[in-house]
Amino acid sequence: MKGKAFRKFVFFGGKGGTGKTTCAGAYALKMANEGYKALVISTDPAHSLADAFGSSIGPDIVPITHNLWGIEIDAELEAKKYMKSIQDQMLNLVSAVIVEEIKRQLEIAYMSPGAEEAAIFDKFIEIMGLIDNPYDVIVFDTAPTGHTLRLLTLPEILGAWIDHLIDRHMNARQLMKMSARYDKIMKKKLEDDPIVDVLMKRKNKFEFARKILTDGDSCEFIFVLNAEKMPILETERAITILKTFSIPVGGVVVNRVIPSEAGAFFEKRRQTQEEYLEDIDKRFGYLSIVRLPMLETDIQGMEQMETVAKIMGDLDKE
Numbered sequence: 001m002k003g004k005a006f007r008k009f010v011f012f013g014g015k016g017g018t019g020k021t022t023c024a025g026a027y028a029l030k031m032a033n034e035g036y037k038a039l040v041i042s043t044d045p046a047h048s049l050a051d052a053f054g055s056s057i058g059p060d061i062v063p064i065t066h067n068l069w070g071i072e073i074d075a076e077l078e079a080k081k082y083m084k085s086i087q088d089q090m091l092n093l094v095s096a097v098i099v100e101e102i103k104r105q106l107e108i109a110y111m112s113p114g115a116e117e118a119a120i121f122d123k124f125i126e127i128m129g130l131i132d133n134p135y136d137v138i139v140f141d142t143a144p145t146g147h148t149l150r151l152l153t154l155p156e157i158l159g160a161w162i163d164h165l166i167d168r169h170m171n172a173r174q175l176m177k178m179s180a181r182y183d184k185i186m187k188k189k190l191e192d193d194p195i196v197d198v199l200m201k202r203k204n205k206f207e208f209a210r211k212i213l214t215d216g217d218s219c220e221f222i223f224v225l226n227a228e229k230m231p232i233l234e235t236e237r238a239i240t241i242l243k244t245f246s247i248p249v250g251g252v253v254v255n256r257v258i259p260s261e262a263g264a265f266f267e268k269r270r271q272t273q274e275e276y277l278e279d280i281d282k283r284f285g286y287l288s289i290v291r292l293p294m295l296e297t298d299i300q301g302m303e304q305m306e307t308v309a310k311i312m313g314d315l316d317k318e
């Protein structure tokens with residue numbers, strides 16, 4: 001492939017309504033057109049990937065067109081499945097004596113902020129980690145900024161949370177031991193404790209995800225924004241946060257750029273935009289910058305997505 005080497009995992013994020021779904025879908029389509037097997041994943045609770053492509057996409061991976069597949073992850077459903085799977089894993093392993101304590105621990109987990117994100121993340125990891133993962137590139141259409149940042153920074157936060165759960169669990173073990181109601185499992189060493197084992201496996205999984213997310217050769221984050229003051233400042237802040245977590249940012253898409261032929265009515269607005277476009281070039285000049293013009297209508301259906309896909313090609317140019 002010419003130009004910049006593409007990344008295996010590409011995340012599109014930004015404020016609500018800026019065009020993330022359109023850009024993520026179009027970028028995946030571009031990759032598919034270039035002969036790569038591409039999967040586009042929507043994690044936004046309000047899905048619109050299906051609208052963009054004019055085809056139905058759901059909680060299972062479906063083909064959209066040649067070389068392109070899509071899936072819309074249902075956060076609530078995944079959160080339920082996620083908690084149930086942890087619960088089942090643990091309850092199968094332990095005696096009735098500590099079931100209550102585990103349930104309490106899981107309740108805390110379920111109510112802790114980010115449970116839904118954790119579930120989505122688990123799904124990410126499942127797809128990213130598929131050993132025979134058939135995709136050359138996986139494109140994530142993510143929820144608005146705050147939500148996504150939480151999601152991407154989860155591996156760090158969850159690592160700490162799991163450590164906390166292990167601590168709690170060890171305290172519970174200690175208490176039960178003192179009340180002499182412990183059974184065989186309590187006599188085992190820490191390494192043999194199935195709960196600690198399950199928690200450690202989860203932690204390892206998140207660490208695996210973190211390794212991918214912080215590897216500039218396999219992952220990048222693209223921000224979609226409009227050429228306006230607040231979105232520019234918000235994008236800059238978000239980039240700083242991602243940098244703190246060592247997550248590589250690869251580019252920005254400036255969407256809804258008013259074309260010069262828009263006419264007199266738009267002229268003033270276009271001139272203001274011109275200034276913001278310059279500002280964007282200055283602030284983000286070290287990244288790939290793509291400008292997507294405002295089109296006459298919404299971007300819906302394959303034909304329009306193909307038009308946007310061509311423009312997204314600029315993201316991979318040097």
Ligand SMILES: Nc1ncnc2c1ncn2[C@@H]1O[C@H](COP(=O)(O)OP(=O)(O)OP(=O)(O)O)[C@@H](O)[C@H]1O
Pocket residue numbers: 015016017018019020021022023044046048143144255256257292293294295296297298299300
């Ligand atoms: N350049 C453009 N010209 C015309 N319409 C556009 C353009 N970019 C996006 N749109 C339209 O604007 C709407 C919002 O775009 P999109 O769904 O991609 O945004 P989003 O950032 O994913 O929104 P949300 O935060 O709600 O998920 C869609 O109807 C889309 O077709």
Ligand SMILES: [Mg+2]
Pocket residue numbers: 020021022044046047048141
């Ligand atoms: Mg969207």
